[in-house]
Amino acid sequence: MKEIYEPKFVERLFDNMSSSYTKMNYITSFGFSERWRRQCVEEIDIEEGKVVVDLMTGMGECWKHILKNSDSNSQLIGLDFSSGMINRAERRKLKFSDSNITLLKENVFDNSIESGSADCVISGFGLKTFNDEQLVQLANEIDRILKPSGKFSLIDVSVPKFRILKPFYMFYLKNIIPILGKVFLGSPETYKMLGIYTQEFGNSKNVYDIFKKANFEVEYIEYFFGCASGIKGVKK
Template sequence: MKEIYEPKFVEKLFDNMSRSYSKMNYLTSFGFSERWRRQCVEEIQIEKGKTVVDLMTGMGECWKHILKSSDKNSTLIGLDFSSEMVNRAQKNKLRYRASKIQVLKENVFENSIPKETADYIISGFGLKTFNDEQLDKLALEIKRILKVNGKFSLIDVSVPKNKLLKPFYMFYLKRIVPILGKLFLGSPETYKMLGVYTEEFQNSKNVFRIFSKPEFEIQYVEYFYGCATGIKGIRIK
């Protein structure tokens, strides 16, 4: 399973999924993905005139929620390493001509964002593609990019603990989603990986453990009976 966390593997996967990812993300979350993105952003109460960094930005699906609290002095930096996702993010950027948005095609671990740039950091549905070592690097990178007293909120789909919901949810992810993937892409194997990642990820408790560092104050967050989980926090030093 080690290869599924290799950056080249993940990049190619999301390049292949980019054309239908928005629809599939909606379907795999039973239509809750948009609500969860909004809730993830609302967790940290973004203020106007600030700089927000959206890590693993994809096509910029979180932007409309982030930009609700923006003005002419606000800056949004979206970062992703998938060429196809970045291309779609650049097109999405045209919808927000009044906003100051910068899109970077970069790996989160090798990015050009100067230290202590961000007042806020968001990441929607990127955690499951990282192993423990990478999550630790992500924590260090968030600390580097974030200002002292800056806030962050991270979320991903998860395996619910509810005994009735869990088997149904996993059957849907592992059996039904690949069929939908075949309909959209002609490639069930590509979307089968979403179930594989989610099953390996389980929930954000491991993320909480890894991010439990002296530099952060963090909280564990559950959405809709644990079908999505995340962490939110503040850099205190």
């Protein structure tokens, strides 16, 4: 399973999914993905005039929530290494012509964001594509780019802990989603990977343990009976 966490593998996967990812994400989460993104952003109460970094920004699905309280002094930096995702984020950027948005096609572990420059860091649905070693790197990178007292909030889909809900949820991820992938992309194997990543990921408790060891005060959060989970915190 080690190869599924290789950056080139993940990059190709999301390039292939980029044409249908937003629609599929909405369908496969029963419409909850949009709500979870909003909740993730609202966890840290982003104020006016702040520099916000949206890691693994995808198509910019979190932007409307991030920019809700923005002003002329606010800045949003979206980072993703998938060309397909960045190209669609560029189109979405046109809808926010009054906002200061910078897009970076870069790897999260090798990026040009200045150290200590961000007030807030957000990431929606990117955690599951990292193994433990990469999550340690992610914690270190967020520590690097955040200002002292800077805030972060991260979320991803998870395996629910309730015995009644879990088998139905996993059957849906492993069997129904690949069928939908065939409908939208003609490739069930591409979307089958989302189920594999989610099963391997489990939930954000391991992310919590890793970030707790870094220079952060951190809190673990579950959404809708554990179908999504995440962490939020502050840099000490």
